[in-house]
Amino acid sequence: MKVLNFKEAVLATLAYFDLFEYPLTQNEINRYLFKAEPDAHHIGVMLKESRKIRQRGSYYQLAESSDRVATRHERELIAKRFWKRVEKYRGVFQLIPFVRLAAVCNTLALNNTKEESDIDLLVITQPNRLFTARILLTVLLQLLGVRRHGSKVAGRFCLSFFVAEGHLNADEIAKKPYDIYLAYWLQTLQPIAGSKEVYEELLKQNRSWLKQFFAGSPLYNMHHFKETPRLAGRIQTVLEKMLSSRWGERLEKKLA
DSSP, X not given: OOOOOHHHHHHHHHHHHHTTTXXXXXXXXXXXXXXXXXXXXXXXXXXXXXXXXXXXXXXXXXXXXOOOHHHHHHHHHXXXXXXXXXXXXXXXXXXXXXXXXXXXXXXXXXXXXOTTOOEEEEXXXXXXXXXXXXXXXXXXXXXXXXXXXXXXXXXXXXXXXXXXXXXXXXXXXXXXXXXXXXXXXXXXXXXXXXOHHHHHXXXXXXXXXXXXXXXXXXXXXXXXXXXXXXXXXXXXXXHHHHTTSHHHHHHHHHHO
């Protein structure tokens, strides 16, 4: 990885998030710093001295950009409502057989949500049961009236990304030679249900190629995660045993 000096790194970080109208706090700059080892002291010096950076309250953005602070506050209020919906339906992801991890991604992962936004999800499944898990999750969310489809988008769950364990290295799908969006996408994932071990394995599998973008280790985001209740875990186990039969194998092949 070509390491940037702090001036270049801070400006590059602010420039990336400016694309999404998202000013950063000093702690967030340190957390998401691009191509440099995080160092709160040097970042603080850079923020005070650079004329290319504008400060408003505790937020920083590029001086040439229009003021985004009010926009961020407005979107954070919307995001709070969306997170309440995630909390309400978390049990769905804890019950569906073969789901090993469910994580919020894209705008809600950063609390940068618009009124018309949906709730994008990454779902990791057990190997050889991805299509079974996907159809069950799709059907249940549809029956509950919270799946995104057609013109019904705002505040609904969008089953954007499915992947099976064993294929967790995102470098396989990264745009070559340089997919900064995917790198930050991984850095900002917010697990909500499933297994901590699967999330840790996801980070482990992607640590090497993320070094192209970040000097530090992949971020570990567990603020919105909750362990599966015992009853839900038992129900999921029973359903998985039922669908691990030959009939379950035939169903998976038919859905594939």
